[in-house]
Amino acid sequence: MWLYSFLLIASITVPLLLSFDKKLQFYKQWKYVFPALISIAIFYIAFDVFLTKIGVWGFNSRYYLPILFYNLPLEEWLFFIIIPYASIFLHESFILYFPNVQLNNKLSKSLSIAFISLLFIIIIKNYEKIYTIYIFSISIITFLISFFDKSKTINKYYVTFLLILIPFLIVNSILTGSFIEQEVVWYNDAENLGIRVFTIPIEDFGYGFSLILLNLYIINYLKSKKNKA
Numbered sequence: 001m002w003l004y005s006f007l008l009i010a011s012i013t014v015p016l017l018l019s020f021d022k023k024l025q026f027y028k029q030w031k032y033v034f035p036a037l038i039s040i041a042i043f044y045i046a047f048d049v050f051l052t053k054i055g056v057w058g059f060n061s062r063y064y065l066p067i068l069f070y071n072l073p074l075e076e077w078l079f080f081i082i083i084p085y086a087s088i089f090l091h092e093s094f095i096l097y098f099p100n101v102q103l104n105n106k107l108s109k110s111l112s113i114a115f116i117s118l119l120f121i122i123i124i125k126n127y128e129k130i131y132t133i134y135i136f137s138i139s140i141i142t143f144l145i146s147f148f149d150k151s152k153t154i155n156k157y158y159v160t161f162l163l164i165l166i167p168f169l170i171v172n173s174i175l176t177g178s179f180i181e182q183e184v185v186w187y188n189d190a191e192n193l194g195i196r197v198f199t200i201p202i203e204d205f206g207y208g209f210s211l212i213l214l215n216l217y218i219i220n221y222l223k224s225k226k227n228k229a
Contacts, residue, residue, distance in 0.1 A: 003180065008082045032219045033219055053071065095160070132193055151224065172208070177199040178198050
């Protein structure tokens with residue numbers, strides 16, 4: 001059963017079709033979106049290959065196509081393009097219709113400082129857990145970048161991420177074993193905090209948050225360079 005493929009197709013179909021909506025015209029942003037997607041995907045896939053190799057997580061062959069590259073299913077490679085694309089589409093769609101809905105700078109910075117502090121404490125107390133260290137370190141870096149980001153991307157992202165969480169919870173809960181007999185993606189709980197929301201490791205929320213926000217940083221940077229040209 002190729003469940004992983006089905007989830008990716010279901011995730012991308014509507015965003016891809018609506019990319020040509022007359023009002024949104026998201027396809028016009030592809031020249032910024034795809035360079036960002038590829039750049040961030042290379043980084044995450046490199047770690048994905050390594051962490052799979054050392055057994056931090058793995059994939060159930062029952063649920064993916066028999067096509068692997070560096071021991072990662074084809075679907076896992078596509079995940080880093082499809083899921084961020086769908087999430088960025090949702091982010092941009094919300095901004096189009098609700099351009100003024102965002103956190104103010106003071107609240108946004110306060111939240112970021114609070115998250116950085118919390119994640120740093122967790123890392124110190126769980127320095128032996130590879131997945132926790134990996135994800136929360138990237139998350140801290142992502143928050144730190146926000147203090148130097150002139151576009152204040154995170155102010156709106158704090159709001160849109162709450163919307164992105166809806167499909168995130170659906171897709172990730174299925175991938176991690178909800179509603180099915182076995183997980184599509186299994187985790188070695190010795191390498192994470194062992195805290196789950198439904199069947200989703202708590203670290204995955206930081207994973208999703210940083211993955212999308214890093215893409216948005218690059219997209220907005222490329223846009224700003226284009227506007228200055």
